[in-house]
Amino acid sequence: MRPITKALPLCLLLAACVNGPQESRTQHAGPIRIGFSMDTLKEERWQRDKEAVEERARQVGAQLDVQVANGDDAVQTKQADNMLTKGVDVLIVAPHNGEIAASIVEAAHRQGVPVVAYDRLIRNCDVDLYVSHQVERIGEMQADYALKHVPKGNYVLIGGSPADYNAILLRKGQMNVLKQAIDRGDVKIISDQYAREWKAEEALRITEDALTKTGNNIQAIVASNDGTAGGAVSALEAAGIAGKVLVTGQDAQKDAVQRIVKGTQTMTIYKPIRELAFDAVDAAIKLAKKEPVDAKDKINNGKKDVPSILLAPVVVDKSNVDSTVIKDGYHKREDIYGH
Secondary structure (H helix, E strand, O other): OOOOOOOOHHHHHHOOOOOOOOOOOOOOOOOOEEEEEEOOOOOHHHHHHHHHHHHHHHHHOOEEEEEEOOOOHHHHHHHHHHHHHHOOOEEEEEOOOOOOOHHHHHHHHHOOOOEEEEOOOOOOOOOOEEEEEOHHHHHHHHHHHHHHHOOOEEEEEEEOOOOOHHHHHHHHHHHHHHHHHHHHOOEEEEEEEEOHHHOHHHHHHHHHHHHHHHOOOOOEEEEOOHHHHHHHHHHHHHOOOOOOOEEOOOOOOHHHHHHHHHOOOOEEEEOOHHHHHHHHHHHHHHHHOOOOOOOOEEEEOOOOEEEEEEEOOEEEEOOOOHHHHHOOOOOOHHHHHOO
């Protein structure tokens, strides 16, 4: 890992002094032009992100160009280049691959355009800001919930895409909590794998293999998001033991909350998307205007401590569905309970 470049003393004093590239594009009259480069819209949560970013851009009078790469790094890079060519003032990037997306940051900075990494960290580059939820903390919350409810037994760990640094941070958080129980022998890790592209069918395969290996003797599945949780639950249903094995998740997707009410998935992590999207748009506009951004956190991306805005997530299980996702209007009661 390369050494972290020392920040200027003034920025140390301000703690949250975030400015865009020094050779910033000449400011123009009229609305700020924001480019939003997205990896995918396949999952429900990313559709919500897009809608919320669009809503905030309308509210603040910004021009927004949204491009979706459908999980293709080359397409995402080309789309970002196109937005830069069209003259955006700032880029918000939800990367498919946090390593490859470094080239997007470098291209933007060559044109004096700042870049906000959205929800997923962009690695090994001078990205200007990271806006996300407390990803490592989410992993800790998943594992802590599992241990409190199933303190002993055989565990299966299902990570997300290994190309997504969030998947690595989640596993780090999970192991922060599980390590002592593993060392004591209370918990045995039967399988510790990552699901390619966060795919449910990958999680299904991983879970089937673990069930075959143990003769269905699994007590907990720490699935890193709701998509992988859904794949795990499908395998448990086929084995006739759904509801008897603890299954974690993340994103509070509608189908996951339905499974929680039904009893086949145990918990999920609710991350208020609207707040995330609004913070990203607001910060992007400030960066475009060369105004300071209040970023109290820092996350190291392999090259620097990236100024970060990290929002707090919430555990949701059967006991608090009504007081969280339904109360907030994230889901309609009738969609979850069917009446």
